[in-house]
Amino acid sequence: xxxxxxxxxxxxxxxxxxxxxxxxxxxxxxxxxxxxxxxxxxxxxxxxxxxxxxxxxxxxxxxxxxxxxxxxxxxxxxxxxxxxxxxxxxxxxxxxxxxxxxxxxxxxxxxxxxxxxxxxxxxxxxxxxxxxxxxxxxxxxxxxxxxxxxxxxxxxxxxxxxxxxxxxxxxxxxxxxxxxxxxxxxxxxxxxxxxxxxxxxxxxxxxxxxxx
Numbered sequence: 001x002x003x004x005x006x007x008x009x010x011x012x013x014x015x016x017x018x019x020x021x022x023x024x025x026x027x028x029x030x031x032x033x034x035x036x037x038x039x040x041x042x043x044x045x046x047x048x049x050x051x052x053x054x055x056x057x058x059x060x061x062x063x064x065x066x067x068x069x070x071x072x073x074x075x076x077x078x079x080x081x082x083x084x085x086x087x088x089x090x091x092x093x094x095x096x097x098x099x100x101x102x103x104x105x106x107x108x109x110x111x112x113x114x115x116x117x118x119x120x121x122x123x124x125x126x127x128x129x130x131x132x133x134x135x136x137x138x139x140x141x142x143x144x145x146x147x148x149x150x151x152x153x154x155x156x157x158x159x160x161x162x163x164x165x166x167x168x169x170x171x172x173x174x175x176x177x178x179x180x181x182x183x184x185x186x187x188x189x190x191x192x193x194x195x196x197x198x199x200x201x202x203x204x205x206x207x208x209x210x211x212x
Contacts, residue, residue, distance in 0.1 A: 096126040096133075096202070097144070099151055101159055106167050108174070108211070115171040116212045121162055123191060124203040154194060161190045171211045180206065 101121045108115040126132070127147060135143050165186050166174070173179040184204040191201050 096124070096199075097147060097151070098205070099123045099125060099155065099158065101155065101162060103208075104159075104162060104166065106163060108166075108171050109168055110170045110172075117166060117171070117174065117210070118212070119166075119209045120207040122205045122207075123158065123187075123201055124205065125195075125199045125201050127199050128197060151199075157194050158191050161194070162187055165190070174209075175211060180209070 099122060101123065103118065103120050106117045108117055129147075131143060165183055169179065169183065174183065184206065187204050188201040195201075
């Protein structure tokens, strides 16, 4: 005799006793704990990176000048010392008295028309004398009087040099700065020849330079 078959109870889809299937990683429905933890970790990493960069920048800002500035200062001192030594090896002669040659009124060598030059000239020299610049008081005053008496014998020859040098030029040549400097150099060289080493011309001074 066949046994009676038991009727199977079917659970409906809407049965409240059905349990939801758990998702791997604990990411069950509605639970946001895992996502929040990940965001917190990212923010912490970014903040740590920013702090590290700020500390590095501050170190560079404060430490680099402490290292570089002493090096630069040493270089500047070294250059200044080298320049001072270079000037010391080639010292310029001391500037001495000024010989006043008074005013000159001269005809220039312009061929087409007569042109005149009027100018005041003087010459700054340095004497070849060991006592120059070392004496004081009455001794210095006596030296100066003797020097001017001595140099007065050179004045006529110096004036002749100035006249011969200026009158061979035209108004156009003497109107330029290059022309004036060339004339000064020529006068200086010729006056040094007259001094024969007793004195040295430092500068030729031209004032009230007028061409008519």
